[in-house]
Amino acid sequence: MSFTLANGIQLPKVGFGTYKALDQENIQVLLDAFASGYTYFDSASFYGTECFLAEAMQKGKIDREKVMLASKVWKNEMGYEATKQAFQNTLNRLRTDYLDVYLIHWPRPTLSCDWKTLVLETWQAMEELYDEGRVRAIGVSNFLPQHLEVLRASSRIQPMIDQLEFHPGYTQEACVQYCKQHHIQVQAWSPIGRARVLQEPLICELAEKYQVFPAQICLRFALQKGVMPLPKSSSLERMKRNRTLDFTISQEDMYRLDTLPQTGWSGEHPDFERVQVK
Numbered sequence: 248m249s250f251t252l253a254n255g256i257q258l259p260k261v262g263f264g265t266y267k268a269l270d271q272e273n274i275q276v277l278l279d280a281f282a283s284g285y286t287y288f289d290s291a292s293f294y295g296t297e298c299f300l301a302e303a304m305q306k307g308k309i310d311r312e313k314v315m316l317a318s319k320v321w322k323n324e325m326g327y328e329a330t331k332q333a334f335q336n337t338l339n340r341l342r343t344d345y346l347d348v349y350l351i352h353w354p355r356p357t358l359s360c361d362w363k364t365l366v367l368e369t370w371q372a373m374e375e376l377y378d379e380g381r382v383r384a385i386g387v388s389n390f391l392p393q394h395l396e397v398l399r400a401s402s403r404i405q406p407m408i409d410q411l412e413f414h415p416g417y418t419q420e421a422c423v424q425y426c427k428q429h430h431i432q433v434q435a436w437s438p439i440g441r442a443r444v445l446q447e448p449l450i451c452e453l454a455e456k457y458q459v460f461p462a463q464i465c466l467r468f469a470l471q472k473g474v475m476p477l478p479k480s481s482s483l484e485r486m487k488r489n490r491t492l493d494f495t496i497s498q499e500d501m502y503r504l505d506t507l508p509q510t511g512w513s514g515e516h517p518d519f520e521r522v523q524v525k
Contacts (some may be wrong), residue, residue: 250475252407253430256347256384258315260470261490262287264436264479265296265456276481277303281314283486289410289434289477290320290341291352292333295342302312305342316341318347319388320373322356325365325502330372330398334381349373349382350410354394359407363397374404384408389517392425408432413474414440414465416510438466438476440511447510449503457494467492468504 248260263285265277277300280288290296297318304314320339324333340345350370355362373385386408387395398406409426411419413435426433444450445461454461462478466489469476478489496504513524 248470250473252384252432253405254407256407258432258475259285259287260475261285261432261466261492262289262315262317262475262477263486264459264477265290265300266294266436266479269436273481274299274303274306278307278486279483280486280499281307283483284490285486286313287315287317287347289317289436290326291321291350292323292337292340293319293352294297296512297337299344300341311343311377315347316343317350317439318346319350319352320369321352325351325356325369327368327372330369334372334376335491338381345380347406348384348386349376349409350386351390353389354387354391358518358520364396366397367401367490370398370402373394374402376463377404384496386410386431389515391419391422391517393432394517395425395429403431408434410434410436410477411480412437412478412515413469414438414444414511415468415504416440416444416447416507417512420473420505423472433474435469435474437478437511437513439476440470441513444511447507449507453500453504456500457496459494460488461496463488463492464496466509467494467496468501471496471501 250258263280318337320330320333376382377385384407386406388410390409409431423433439462450461450464453464466476480486514524
């Protein structure tokens with residue numbers, strides 16, 4: 248199984264997330280991910296993990312053409328010239344001359360700024376990077392329909408990806424359906440939610456029913472919703488398990504997961520101050 252973007256680029260069914268997952272002492276995490284068969288690695292300038300990803304690729308003698316590297320331009324790097332520089336800095340840290348995917352990390356740097364102008368200037372830079380062949384696909388992260396409409400109304404190239412918080416208990420259905428309608432591939436950050444999601448009685452019940460682990464229920468749920476999950480793990484066993492999703496959740500059980508009350512939300516929303524979730 249794979250996902251095909253609007254421009255024909257194919258992405259694997261599951262990627263590997265690197266947020267808060269890496270430091271100099273555990274490059275082995277990435278080496279294990281390579282060994283487990285992951286070929287898509289999601290990073291960002293904000294994560295501070297790009298240099299570790301480059302180091303692991305060098306140490307593991309990983310062929311650049313065999314992996315897909317994704318990164319994001321952070322809130323304080325937005326704007327036309329700043330985005331061009333941020334992109335080059337990312338290439339330098341990753342020790343590569345192109346990216347497979349480049350995203351705008353958040354639509355609004357602050358709640359009071361002229362975010363629409365910043366987004367359009369940033370996107371203009373990304374369109375040019377795409378035209379030059381320096382990035383194979385461009386998109387956004389944490390953009391809701393009201394943010395996507397700004398881009399779609401004024402851009403030559405439509406976003407190909409929107410990366411959202413997505414997991415049972417927080418499916419952002421309005422945005423997912425909007426993206427499907429406009430041929431934008433949704434990726435899931437935090438696809439297994441938090442401990443609360445994995446301990447949710449319905450998730451545990453279904454894990455027992457399908458003879459898998461709770462995280463696998465969450466990941467398979469994403470796939471069946473047409474969403475590409477980006478789980479992260481420091482455990483080799485869990486890495487392999489997160490790619491072993493060759494079972495099918497019944498339609499009845501999908502409905503039950505779809506209608507799960509909100510749980511496991513991070514507290515992040517692009518149009519509001521962050522909420523401290525207990």
